[in-house]
Amino acid sequence: MPELPEVEVTRLSFAPAIAGAKVLDVRVGLPLRWPLGCEPGALLGRQVLQVRRRGKYLLIDLSTGLLLVHLGMSGSLRFGPPGLPAGKHDHFDLLTDRGLLRLHDPRRFGAVVYADSEQHAVAQKLLGHLGVEPLGDGFSAQMFADGLKKRQAPVKQVLLAGELVVGVGNIYASEALFLACIRPTTRSSRISKPRAARLHRAICDVLAQAVAQGGSSLRDFSNAQGQNGYFQLQANVYDRTGQACRVCAAPIKRLVQGQRSTFYCPLCQKP
DNA sequence: CCATATACCTGGCAGC
DNA sequence: TGCTGCCAGGTATATG
Known part of the structure; x- marks a missing residue:
């Protein structure tokens, strides 16, 4: 959750x-x-x-x-x-x-x-090993691009590892990569600076928006008062295997990376 | 050092 | 109804 x-x-x-x-x-x-x-x-x-x-x-x-x-x-x-x-x-x-x-x-x-x-x-x-806070001042497009350049793993796994930037879990990793039009399988080190900047923006946006909307999460999240999120944030790709992409209508694909499900649009998201 | 697999645990669901 | 197998928002630790 x-x-x-x-x-x-x-x-x-x-x-x-x-x-x-x-x-x-x-x-x-x-x-x-x-x-x-x-x-x-x-x-x-x-x-x-x-x-x-x-x-x-x-x-x-x-x-x-x-x-x-x-x-x-x-x-x-x-x-x-x-x-x-x-x-x-x-x-x-x-x-x-x-x-x-x-x-x-x-x-x-x-x-x-x-x-x-x-x-x-x-x-x-x-x-001790945690990366920078995505909603804090230390998370700049510059440092993010630099961090991506240094890693060989697929970008989805770099996000999940939390050693570059913290807090991006399995749902928001897929969603942020969709918003940035980047394939989850793309080698982190091969992401150009403009695309890194776009992913940086997507991470900031998707997380900040989810917080603002009361912890969107797609299922059964409720806060410490027992109130649910507003469910305004609908997923673009997460758990939408086979359904039409909201942008281009192509069927959303699912794959497994590091034993975790990843969802992406094969047309919108480029390697 | 790096990348990938394993372990922890319960419950919900699809399929038979 | 009940069984089986698979899946689930995380991450330290073991293994190669």
Whole structure:
């Protein structure tokens, strides 16, 4: 479910409400992708200072240390009144004096990890290699073009790897490449500067638009208040195999790259 | 160092 | 109805 826009929409939907809250209780359910890394009880009494985002991670700053939250493939966060009984797939609760933050994650690819600081080993292992923020100042067409030039892998996989630019997941990678008219299989290093600039623009546009529309995502996304996205962003290619391209009417094709589905228009997108 | 495969886990769906 | 196989928004880690 969650690529950068969904994570950002989640953050925006509860960060103001939880800032300043005091941790009253912590409950862990079934194991998630990584262990919490501290005794749950050790967090009691700490204050939530703010919630930031790095790529697809949420960073919940505490008066001492921070929690790194990742939603994996199927995770979602809710922040609401306490007292609701935990369901089968609710695997982490942070009860505060301002409400209950709850991670719901059927597949358990998500995680909540405690770190003493962002520089700490655990945090660095997860965040240290991440590329630039696509919605931040560091993401220029110039650096993006330079980064693409240095890599040999197909451009789709360079985007997904998140070491050049973070937050572009499987859906938005296909969508951005469509908007830029670039085949997902094109070798990254062979993308000309003008085409790199076009892809840069497409990534910025598609992500910013998805955030603005409340985390578009094509299926069942809802923010931490339980509200759905507006579903205004309709996919041009993702999950549209065999359907007509909205631009040229050619049938959309599907292929597999690195064990992930990729969708593209064989006419609009050039190698 | 690089590129590709594997592992983690549950649920929804198409096809029989 | 129920079974089987495939597919799913991610990413650290192992392997070549």
